[in-house]
Amino acid sequence: MKSGRIRRRVAGGAAALAAALLFTLVGPGAGAAQAAPICPGQKIRTLTFATGKVVLYKKRGFVCAVTYAKSARNRKPMSVSVQARGSRPVRDAGRYVRLAGPVKVHAGHRCVWIKGNVxxxxVSSGWILC
Known part of the structure; x- marks a missing residue:
């Protein structure tokens, strides 16, 4: 065999070994990672309406909400608001493409009122999570 042919075979074998090692270390699902949620905690409720939805999360007495638009094509007026009973509402409003928020309040064991708009x-929830 000529030396050029030997070098090509060794290089091809080394490349195959490197690819197999990389696949073993990284795993088959490495490219299919999901995005982390915007709010911390467990998703507890989804309030849907014609042009979007409000997703509500709760963790250690904190309540967090995000408004998502159904269509993510252009900027549109959007808002999200969370109010714990006895407190003022915390609000995020503006012209967004995909989402408004997150808005986070400490509710403890109090009821909360959620509003979202696209x-x-x-949608307006009324007093929930009492």
Whole structure:
């Protein structure tokens, strides 16, 4: 065999070994990672409406909410608001493409009122999580 042919075979074998080692270390699902949620804690409720949804999370007495638009094509007026009973509402409003928030309040064991709006349509929960 000529030396060029031997070098190509050794290089090809080394490349195959490196690919197998990388696949073993990284694993088959490495490229399929999911995005982390915006709010910490456990998802406890989803309030849907015609143009979007409000997702509510809770962790250690804190309540966090995010408004998502159904269409992510252009900027539109969006808002999200969380109010713990006996406190003022915490709000995020503006012209966004995909989401408004997150908005986080300490509710403890108090009821909360959630509002979300996308392009003039929205949802208001009333007092929940009492």
């Amino acid at each position: 392009s003039g349509r929205g």
